[in-house]
Amino acid sequence: MLDGVREAVKKFLRSSADYETSVNLFIKELQKTLIKSDVNVKLVLQLTKRIRERALKERPPPGASRRDWFVKIVYEELANLFGGDKEPELKPPKVPWVIMMVGVQGSGKTTTAGKLARFYKVRGYRVALVAADTYRPGAKDQLRQLAERAKVLFYTEPGDDAVGIAKRGVEWAKSQGAEIIIVDTAGRHKNEAELLKEMKEMSEAIKPDEVMLVIDASIGQQAKALAEAFHKTTPIGSIVVTKLDGTAKGGGALSAVAVTGATIKFVGTGEKLEELEPFKPKKFVARILGLGDLEGLLERLKGLEEADKLEEISQKVLEKGDITLKDLYYQIVSVKKMGSLKKLLQMLPGVGLALNDKVLGQVDDKVLDKWLAILNSMTLEELEKPNIIDRSRMRRIAIGSGTSVKDVEELLKHYQMTRKMIRQLKRKRGMLNKLMEKFELQ
Numbered sequence: 001m002l003d004g005v006r007e008a009v010k011k012f013l014r015s016s017a018d019y020e021t022s023v024n025l026f027i028k029e030l031q032k033t034l035i036k037s038d039v040n041v042k043l044v045l046q047l048t049k050r051i052r053e054r055a056l057k058e059r060p061p062p063g064a065s066r067r068d069w070f071v072k073i074v075y076e077e078l079a080n081l082f083g084g085d086k087e088p089e090l091k092p093p094k095v096p097w098v099i100m101m102v103g104v105q106g107s108g109k110t111t112t113a114g115k116l117a118r119f120y121k122v123r124g125y126r127v128a129l130v131a132a133d134t135y136r137p138g139a140k141d142q143l144r145q146l147a148e149r150a151k152v153l154f155y156t157e158p159g160d161d162a163v164g165i166a167k168r169g170v171e172w173a174k175s176q177g178a179e180i181i182i183v184d185t186a187g188r189h190k191n192e193a194e195l196l197k198e199m200k201e202m203s204e205a206i207k208p209d210e211v212m213l214v215i216d217a218s219i220g221q222q223a224k225a226l227a228e229a230f231h232k233t234t235p236i237g238s239i240v241v242t243k244l245d246g247t248a249k250g251g252g253a254l255s256a257v258a259v260t261g262a263t264i265k266f267v268g269t270g271e272k273l274e275e276l277e278p279f280k281p282k283k284f285v286a287r288i289l290g291l292g293d294l295e296g297l298l299e300r301l302k303g304l305e306e307a308d309k310l311e312e313i314s315q316k317v318l319e320k321g322d323i324t325l326k327d328l329y330y331q332i333v334s335v336k337k338m339g340s341l342k343k344l345l346q347m348l349p350g351v352g353l354a355l356n357d358k359v360l361g362q363v364d365d366k367v368l369d370k371w372l373a374i375l376n377s378m379t380l381e382e383l384e385k386p387n388i389i390d391r392s393r394m395r396r397i398a399i400g401s402g403t404s405v406k407d408v409e410e411l412l413k414h415y416q417m418t419r420k421m422i423r424q425l426k427r428k429r430g431m432l433n434k435l436m437e438k439f440e441l442q
């Protein structure tokens with residue numbers, strides 16, 4: 001599904017139509033693809049309205065194109081659909097916590113049960129795995145091996161009484177003091193109705209605190225029907241999207257989220273036990289948007305935004321004709337956010353006035369790190385009134401920042417030098433202005 005979005009983004013970037021026409025065209029395509037995937041129409045309209053508003057209102061920082069900025073807006077707003085900056089709560093609200101894993105065969109359910117067990121085990125929980133997939137030969141053994149590797153408790157029984165095994169397994173795990181109990185279930189049966197019936201009976205028997213749906217990222221639209229069917233039988237509380245390492249798809253996940261209202265908690269990114277990551281909406285959307293250079297683009301935009309901020313700080317410093325250590329601090333933070341100092345100089349020669357040429361000649365990224373540490377160890381008062389920094393304060397700052405008194409002295413020397421230059425500049429400007437006034441040039 002999000003293939004559609006990906007194509008639309010590519011088309012948008014290549015289009016020679018004017019910006020507004022391209023935006024409108026893109027929005028139509030986005031609406032079409034999202035509605036086709038059964039994302040709630042109201043939700044789609046809200047989303048596209050926001051994108052359109054931002055696209056027309058926001059100005060990219062100097063040096064960035066509006067089209068690049070638009071991609072960033074789409075990326076951010078899509079990420080919001082999956083939760084934005086919010087990351088799911090992974091800590092169980094109570095213990096013992098019973099998780100019932102559901103999903104079709106091949107989705108990676110058993111593997112994910114093992115990964116989940118390890119995830120919680122290494123975070124200090126006592127975990128148990130219960131193998132209640134009595135349909136697929138080998139499923140119980142597979143889980144037993146995973147339990148051994150993850151070093152967690154394990155329960156199963158011979159025979160095919162899946163509901164009974166799950167029930168007794170959960171009871172046993174509780175009696176062993178397990179705090180997180182993960183029940184693996186069948187992914188296939190004689191037919192779908194039988195499978196769903198078993199899930200319902202099992203859920204009634206073990207009363208799970210959380211039903212976790214496992215879906216394969218590559219299955220696309222089938223995910224919707226699947227999620228819907230499971231959701232009707234046993235309300236889905238959370239979702240794990242597996243095999244994200246093998247595909248750039250993930251639209252199915254959006255549909256599953258849309259029909260169940262559940263949140264994605266984890267993503268599987270490989271076959272190994274440790275290849276399970278807590279879900280991060282932004283990372284996920286970046287991955288499924290599949291723009292190879294999206295990261296580069298975002299980084300570049302971030303750099304330009306920071307440069308713009310830096311320019312602003314520097315401008316203020318110039319107007320004031322004076323600089324405080326606090327200004328210097330913000331400038332260094334900005335430079336650090338942009339990446340490296342050298343990169344900054346290539347991008348914007350002349351910016352970062354406080355770091356004047358004389359200073360820059362002697363400064364490299366390592367020195368900047370040191371300065372940042374020193375400035376971080378100063379009190380607000382010291383940042384505002386550097387004159388109060390005597391020997392004993394210098395010693396404290398040096399210890400706090402893991403540097404030496406000499407380093408602190410050096411930074412202060414650079415600061416005083418910069419300050420002098422800025423004041424001179426201000427005086428020169430003042431004289432120039434007076435001259436211009438005199439000759440009525442202003």
Ligand SMILES: Nc1nc2c(ncn2[C@@H]2O[C@H](COP(=O)(O)OP(=O)(O)OP(=O)(O)O)[C@@H](O)[C@H]2O)c(=O)[nH]1
Nearest residue numbers: 105106107108109110111136187243268269270271
């Ligand atoms: N690349 C990759 N492979 C995965 C991931 N998760 C699971 N797999 C693989 O997918 C295949 C199927 O996984 P299983 O866990 O056996 O499948 P299942 O869904 O439990 O199947 P049933 O137990 O029959 O329901 C295995 O080869 C796993 O190694 C993942 O995140 N990335």
